[in-house]
Amino acid sequence: MKFLDHLTFGQYIPADSFVHNADPRGKILGTIILLTGVFLVKHPSAFCIWALFLLGVILMSRLSIRLVMGSAKPVMILVLFTAFIHFLFTGGEPLFKLGFVKITYEGLRMGVYMGLRLLFLVLFASILTLTTSPMELADGLESLFSPLKPFGFPAHELAMMMTIALRFIPTLLDETDRIMKAQLARGADLDKGNIWNRLKAFIPVLIPLFVIVFQRAEDLAIAMEARCYKGGKGRTRMHPLAWKYKDTIGLVITISAVALLSFLDRRLWL
Amino acid sequence: MSIEIHNLKHVYHPGTPLETIALQGIDLSIHMKQWLTVVGHTGSGKSTLAQHLNALLFCQEGTIKVDSISLDPRSKQLRTVRQKVGLVFQYPEQQLFAETIYDEVAFAPRNWGVDPDTVAERVENALVRVGLNSSFYQRSPFHLSGGEKRRVAIASVLSANPDYLVLDEPTAGLDASGRKDLMGLLAGLREDGLGIVLITHDLELALACSEKILVLEHGRQLTYGTPENVIDSLLKRHVYGLLLPEVVQMSHELFLKGLDVPITGDEFLLAQVLIEKVRK
Ligand SMILES: Nc1ncnc2c1ncn2[C@@H]1O[C@H](COP(=O)(O)OP(=O)(O)O)[C@@H](O)[C@H]1O
Numbered sequence: 030m031k032f033l034d035h036l037t038f039g040q041y042i043p044a045d046s047f048v049h050n051a052d053p054r055g056k057i058l059g060t061i062i063l064l065t066g067v068f069l070v071k072h073p074s075a076f077c078i079w080a081l082f083l084l085g086v087i088l089m090s091r092l093s094i095r096l097v098m099g100s101a102k103p104v105m106i107l108v109l110f111t112a113f114i115h116f117l118f119t120g121g122e123p124l125f126k127l128g129f130v131k132i133t134y135e136g137l138r139m140g141v142y143m144g145l146r147l148l149f150l151v152l153f154a155s156i157l158t159l160t161t162s163p164m165e166l167a168d169g170l171e172s173l174f175s176p177l178k179p180f181g182f183p184a185h186e187l188a189m190m191m192t193i194a195l196r197f198i199p200t201l202l203d204e205t206d207r208i209m210k211a212q213l214a215r216g217a218d219l220d221k222g223n224i225w226n227r228l229k230a231f232i233p234v235l236i237p238l239f240v241i242v243f244q245r246a247e248d249l250a251i252a253m254e255a256r257c258y259k260g261g262k263g264r265t266r267m268h269p270l271a272w273k274y275k276d277t278i279g280l281v282i283t284i285s286a287v288a289l290l291s292f293l294d295r296r297l298w299l
Numbered sequence: 300m301s302i303e304i305h306n307l308k309h310v311y312h313p314g315t316p317l318e319t320i321a322l323q324g325i326d327l328s329i330h331m332k333q334w335l336t337v338v339g340h341t342g343s344g345k346s347t348l349a350q351h352l353n354a355l356l357f358c359q360e361g362t363i364k365v366d367s368i369s370l371d372p373r374s375k376q377l378r379t380v381r382q383k384v385g386l387v388f389q390y391p392e393q394q395l396f397a398e399t400i401y402d403e404v405a406f407a408p409r410n411w412g413v414d415p416d417t418v419a420e421r422v423e424n425a426l427v428r429v430g431l432n433s434s435f436y437q438r439s440p441f442h443l444s445g446g447e448k449r450r451v452a453i454a455s456v457l458s459a460n461p462d463y464l465v466l467d468e469p470t471a472g473l474d475a476s477g478r479k480d481l482m483g484l485l486a487g488l489r490e491d492g493l494g495i496v497l498i499t500h501d502l503e504l505a506l507a508c509s510e511k512i513l514v515l516e517h518g519r520q521l522t523y524g525t526p527e528n529v530i531d532s533l534l535k536r537h538v539y540g541l542l543l544p545e546v547v548q549m550s551h552e553l554f555l556k557g558l559d560v561p562i563t564g565d566e567f568l569l570a571q572v573l574i575e576k577v578r579k
Pocket residue numbers: 035311312319320321339340341342343344345346347348
């Protein structure tokens with residue numbers, strides 16, 4: 030029985046590929062550009078080209094298509110719900126009526142458009158986290174935000190917090206899984222009855238989890254202090270980020286492709 | 300009445316890059332009133348096996364039957380199986396949650412729908428078994444020492460009245476006397492008719508107390524048999540992370556030197572035989 034699927038949204042999957050090896054700063058900027066591009070899409074049919082784009086990135090990252098699609102599964106409900114709401118509540122010329130439900134052409138178009146937009150956002154974002162280790166991601170963000178440091182922006186502290194949080198997600202999932210199993214073995218019934226009963230049934234899982242989390246946090250704090258961690262000042266890196274020629278090319282290609290696509294979509298389509 | 304496992308295979312995350320074959324080709328049977336010990340180094344699949352016995356994990360290939368109930372995710376009798384097979388996880392004190400020790404130990408029987416009078420009786424019995432008297436009932440499990448917490452956690456599984464008890468590395472983090480107390484407790488439970496499955500990486504412990512031993516290596520069954528069988532096969536083949544106790548190694552060396560001594564993990568037996576020889 031799988032109580033919690035550990036291959037959830039955006040877990041890092043190591044591999045040797047162009048995307049994996051690219052500089053995290055480039056990947057973060059590239060993803061922001063891609064996400065902006067997805068927001069700028071005007072015609073739902075433009076998503077066909079975006080799909081090719083997505084496919085290209087997946088192939089370059091040597092991840093299986095099934096895996097990337099699978100990583101969007103947890104948000105699929107949200108995508109479908111968004112689409113559904115637009116199906117139902119967009120005004121216009123009704124295509125057909127069923128009681129008080131009326132489906133319009135505009136509604137269908139809007140639903141598909143919004144659903145796809147959300148799906149593409151999620152997929153691009155999850156490719157970033159699938160191909161970038163939490164450590165690199167945090168380093169990249171710290172470096173991107175470091176120009177703000179003179180203005181008192183705590184770039185290093187935020188990055189460190191993010192690294193720790195991301196680092197602990199798999200551990201916490203493991204712990205939750207273990208405690209759930211232990212309580213099931215003692216006869217707990219975690220999925221029976223109404224919402225209230227289910228919430229109550231989770232108390233035996235939540236309390237031990239809180240205890241473990243606080244214990245871990247304290248252990249970590251002591252370990253960091255014991256190694257003289259004093260924040261970002263004067264701290265050097267074992268693997269300094271190195272922006273390469275390839276990263277520039279990748280970023281330039283991404284920017285041009287997104288710009289071209291948006292331009293075609295707005296000006297020349299149909 | 301027994302647990303029968305045939306050709307079990309378990310793969311974590313099948314079909315993904317994280318695929319791990321945790322167990323394969325496992326065959327064994329566990330009877331009531333019998334003591335089976337599973338030994339293997341870290342990552343050899345011991346915990347995975349333990350969770351199969353309690354229907355918390357299901358195998359991709361092979362069969363598991365608990366008292367002839369086939370374990371299958373669709374089976375309606377999983378709760379019955381979980382009641383029959385008590386599972387004490389590694390570091391079981393981490394699952395404690397109740398306000399009082401009494402409630403903690405009563406958690407399992409209440410879940411199984413036992414009536415309140417019987418619950419009280421079971422809680423009392425279980426706590427007596429692990430050596431905690433009634434002065435503990437109203438105390439918080441979070442204010443106990445590590446060893447006491449462990450005992451409450453074990454009592455909280457015993458109170459369900461299982462027919463089999465599976466313990467995943469129950470001695471981890473206990474001192475020598477705690478370990479001895481625990482082994483005494485398990486021996487007593489076995490006398491009362493429970494089937495014991497002890498999981499450990501301590502071969503010496505396994506040789507000392509069990510009728511049958513299963514040695515796992517990288518998810519495969521290396522040997523399954525009596526302690527003598529296991530000593531035999533481990534003398535022939537070194538297993539990563541499992542060292543034979545010094546007494547066994549010594550008796551083996553004496554045997555190889557031509558002395559007629561039994562190859563055993565029992566130092567008293569070896570000493571006796573040697574003293575006899577010296578006397579002669
Ligand atoms: N929840 C899990 N997800 C993925 N792999 C796991 C999980 N639990 C255990 N494994 C893997 O299965 C193998 C056996 O693990 P386990 O049964 O915990 O061994 P042991 O208890 O003997 O240390 C190990 O390689 C481990 O990494």
